[in-house]
Amino acid sequence: MSKLQPSGIVAAFAWLVLSFLALPAFAVIPVSFTDTRYLALPQEHWSLQHWQAFLTSDAWVASIWQSLWIAVVSTVIAVGAGTLCAIGCWRLSSGLSEKVRSLMILPMAVPTIVYALGIYRLYVELDLVGTALGVILAHAVTGLPFVVLTVSGSLSNLDPRLEQAARGLGASVRQTLRYVIVPNIVPGVLSGAIFAFIHSWDELIVVIFIGGRALFTLPRRMWDGINDNLDPVIAVVATAMILFTLLVLTAELSLRARRAS
């Protein structure tokens, strides 16, 4: 499939950058086996104590589930609304739709804490403080920009005449979307989904303000008591997530390999 041949230097440089990306992971994994009660490399021997603490603690596991489902639902909303919006703006391509699209990016530029003040005030009136729905909506709306931006990027490679041609052949808007546009922008939608998911997964400030007592997402659990100690369990969580992604990707790889053979 590949007709591009980057020179050896470029490829080597790319791998160098990739190892830079992986570097903190290599620091985090041994830290998760530390024998100390603070965040540090193992001092005398490797220990599973924090893995045990993590796996037997209801609080951490509950936080992971809570973060996970909040992130999944808010990502679905953000991806759905954001993708449609990006497609609409791309197709309309009028002055107004361009303005709408610029508007969509703004939430990324505003310091989150200022938004947190506003959303708290709104949620007090709506009785949404301390609800999962409240957090999901806030995360979905702040995740929108990622999706709009990446999907728009993908659409930039798509010839608008394709859409016109499909319509000219009598396809309905729904059919055009389904068979012509969406299949062509999958990479953009996927990266948008990843960004939106991570945005929710790692979001702290909004949750602090509107999470009330009930919602303890993962980032919030990590910050809890940050002035006392850095609990090595946070390194365990990171390591567990790394292993999980590795597992998913390997499973997918071997599945592909089997299908290919």
Add this chain to the structure above:
Amino acid sequence: MLSRTKDVNRVYWLIVLPALIMLVAIYFVPLGNVLLTSVREPKPGFANYELLFTSASVQKTLMTTVRIAAITTAFALLLGYAVAYAMRAATSQRQRLMLFCVLLPFWISVLVRSFAWLTILGPQGPINAALQGLGLTDEPIQLARNETGVLIAMVHVMLPYAILTLYANMRGIDAGLVAAARSLGASRFQAFRMVFLPLTRPGLIGAGTLVFILSLGFYVTPAILGGGRVLMVAQYTAIQINETSRWGLGTMLAASLMIAVVGALWALSRVIDVKRLFGA
């Protein structure tokens, strides 16, 4: 025909609507409410905005923020482009492995990563140990708790965003075009520069916009890796809001940042075709 186009447009406006409603109802309305504070406190008027022109510390914070965001963007684009390009060219198995490396840092919370960097870059960390071991330096060099540390960690956080955005764009480019250029006698570099690079411009602009805007709002990384020396707008604002009840200044900075981004996008759209910016 005309009415049909109108109908179709209506449908497309309809699909824009859910996102727009969400954005206005649960983003701009509550946000606007808070930003009004900037003209109400401590007393009604634009006194807070005058600080943009009179207060050295406000100006310095803004300058630091823009400078760090710009440098981060430049590095993220340069490094990210190489990776995305190599990924685009790699076999699908290798692509997976690369993708794994790109996604890896996402799973480590920014908080954990910041502390990991403090260890890695610290005076007793592996980097300094390696530098001294190789005889390049005698004393540990200060890599963290200053702007260098903030930049390293921020580029690290932003790289996956740049790579994935660029990669999504490159996936859509027909590699046959480059091959055709090569077969017509272009050197590898020429084919890249004349054919491939121009086609990735939307991706570069998109990734640059994303990274730059996101970098403006960084909070955790500069707070931990800056050693108290690097003050960016988000942290400045958070201090105003968390520690004091004087919100006028913090909300003014947020409003200014927002206006500046709108202005920048607008200016960008004058310089380059706005459709290029988002595609279409």
Add this chain to the structure above:
Amino acid sequence: MSDIRNRMDDLEMFVERTEGQVYRRRTFFSMCAILGIAPIAAKLTPALADAKELVVVNWGGDAIKGMKASWVDPYLKKYPDRKAVIDGTGPATGRIRLMVESKKVTWDVMDRNLHTALELGPQGMLEPIDYTIVDKSKVRPEHVVEWGIGNYIYAMVLTYNTKKWGGMVPENWKDVWDFKKFPGKRAFRREPDATLEAALLAAGVPRDKLYPIDMKLALDMHKKMKEHAIYYDVIADGQNAYRNGEAHLGVLLNTRAWPLKQDTKGLVDWTWNEGISWGACWMIPKGAQGGRAISDFINVSLDPEGQAQLLKTNGYGPSNPEAAKLLDAEWNKVNPGAPENYAKMIPGGIAWYAKNATDARQQLLDVLSA
């Protein structure tokens, strides 16, 4: 049962507010319906907080366990028919203001400090402490103000590495600014309290003349200090810096210096000498619903037994001096509230900080980031 009552309350409130706020709520839910999420919206509406439950707000982490065992449990034992819960989400000023302005105050009593009480009280964000019920004679007079009463004492203390200078250790802030006698990296908090006082004491200002703080002098001292020091934001980070040898001397919170000494087996130690002591305090947000229960809880929290216990679990210094009598000599060594330790330190200037903290912080940040 309580669930049903909550529903009824909900319904009542809904009816009451039909003219006003509810309109927004309704528009909101119709919007949700458009987006197809109405069913979730209905399911996820919150239960109203139980009106009888006392909500104690602190900063989370180990403080939840500690305060529960030393204060909340004894309170519940004394008043078995009441309920109380700890909310560890942190009473930051911004959140207090938001809650008070929203007129829907769910917190009852907050763990903060005296200078914040003096700052926010006059702004109408706090209820005064009801001293007809709360017994202020249990604490030192400097830990009693109109809107707050000291619940424990913490201190910013001179912390140092014991092995760095061949048995010699710094004894006061002058030593910390003596880069020849004590070479090495310094660590301070990126906050004005104690950071400024340390600078003034190093410059030779007498301890009873620290306030009002001479900002110019303090900042000049930090201009000299800057290149030799790190200024940490998160306290755990400062603690880490001493532990891994990145910092050798400077300021640290006493509650973190103590475990640090244990973790490092004495490599890092601290002195009470010229430490700056602060009164953490209870404050009550304006419009709190707890009523009498708040004052009862505060009274229980000032009993010497619980106070002594909290020192053992969390390192919080008892604000009630009587507690020192319940502690043996070993425990009193780590107790900032023990008379001999307290006397070595300087009580932080709460009145000055109530007025000047914001400006002082700004000026310090300007100097550090210049």
